[in-house]
Amino acid sequence: GVGMVHQHFTLADNLSVLDNVLLGTEPLWRPVSHRAAARAKLLEVAERFGLPVRPEARIGDLSVGERQRVEILKALYRGARILILDEPTAVLTPQESEALFHTLAQMVAEGLSVIFISHKLGEVLRVSHRIAVLRGGKLVAEARAVDTTQAQLALWMVGHAVEQPARRPARAVGDAVCVLEHVSTAAGRHGGHDRLDDLTLTLRSGEITAIAGVSGNGQVALAELLSGTRRAVSGSVQLMGRALPPSPARLVQRGVARIPEDRHAVGVVGDLPVWENAVSERLRSSAFSRWSWIRRRAARAHAERIEKAFDVRGAGLMAAARSLSGGNMQKLILGRALLAPQDAEGRTKTPRLIVAHQPTWGLDIGAVAYVQQQLIAARDAGAAVLVIS
Numbered sequence: 001g002v003g004m005v006h007q008h009f010t011l012a013d014n015l016s017v018l019d020n021v022l023l024g025t026e027p028l029w030r031p032v033s034h035r036a037a038a039r040a041k042l043l044e045v046a047e048r049f050g051l052p053v054r055p056e057a058r059i060g061d062l063s064v065g066e067r068q069r070v071e072i073l074k075a076l077y078r079g080a081r082i083l084i085l086d087e088p089t090a091v092l093t094p095q096e097s098e099a100l101f102h103t104l105a106q107m108v109a110e111g112l113s114v115i116f117i118s119h120k121l122g123e124v125l126r127v128s129h130r131i132a133v134l135r136g137g138k139l140v141a142e143a144r145a146v147d148t149t150q151a152q153l154a155l156w157m158v159g160h161a162v163e164q165p166a167r168r169p170a171r172a173v174g175d176a177v178c179v180l181e182h183v184s185t186a187a188g189r190h191g192g193h194d195r196l197d198d199l200t201l202t203l204r205s206g207e208i209t210a211i212a213g214v215s216g217n218g219q220v221a222l223a224e225l226l227s228g229t230r231r232a233v234s235g236s237v238q239l240m241g242r243a244l245p246p247s248p249a250r251l252v253q254r255g256v257a258r259i260p261e262d263r264h265a266v267g268v269v270g271d272l273p274v275w276e277n278a279v280s281e282r283l284r285s286s287a288f289s290r291w292s293w294i295r296r297r298a299a300r301a302h303a304e305r306i307e308k309a310f311d312v313r314g315a316g317l318m319a320a321a322r323s324l325s326g327g328n329m330q331k332l333i334l335g336r337a338l339l340a341p342q343d344a345e346g347r348t349k350t351p352r353l354i355v356a357h358q359p360t361w362g363l364d365i366g367a368v369a370y371v372q373q374q375l376i377a378a379r380d381a382g383a384a385v386l387v388i389s
Contacts, residue, residue, distance in 0.1 A: 065092055082113045196225065228244075239256070263361075326363060
């Protein structure tokens, strides 16, 4: 009677909604799938809980909000009476979040128990009756939602008062670092509508430029273009006065730092140790390799600098990256992007362009403040920062 909806959906994009719901519910020895009965049951559950769905729709063609609806229906179809939601609004629009909250209220009215796991304190207070706070794997506080505040929850979560980054104007906006003129791209490797259409944009040193909008309106295309993993089909992209090379390795060499949207699938290689992930984007540089041999001592020393400078906590440099918490994994990626290897005189170069795609997704309030402070510090050091959120 317990159902789980993970932060990262576990759906097969090439199958239909009905196929995804049916997976694992029928015995292997049954010669024929009872699809008609299953379809009727799915529609009945969907109507009962106010979750409209198209059973024949292909998962790959659905929006993020619709995919989450399918994940919830998977659990309810199996008769779950306790529903666990892990960061359910992390990738939803405000309208989709409100629709989810309405659905949760209906579930509670039907007698279901809902465990809502989130770092968004406003939403926690909005939907919960009772709140429990975990820190370091221990229950540190428990209170009724009506008896607490966001500030108190933040204090319990982090263990100390969280100082929010002060909003202040850029000290000095410099020259253009990256210029996009009438740029268009094709759809990505997974299809869909996420592409750029005649985009003109200038990113300047010492300035943070934010891209705001509903997911699926070109944000992924822009991030991939500036990271070297997608090409423009028309228009021009200039980086420090030269054409942008469609090569991630060459972009790193030219001072482009990236913080990818999906830290698990793209940001790190989960099975590799922390130290290898810390140098993975610069592994071929002379700082970490010579005559095709990895200079392990230098690589581990740099990884240790990242670990100390960005307070990456875990089981150590030899532990697999997948063992890190979301916040510490993001700190590792942030350190890899912002902290370049030292030169012969012990100096490091600040990145010229930082592409930060959803840099605070799924992080607690303390980690969010830390990431924001680091991006502001990079801006003050002269970097052009693009934040997509």
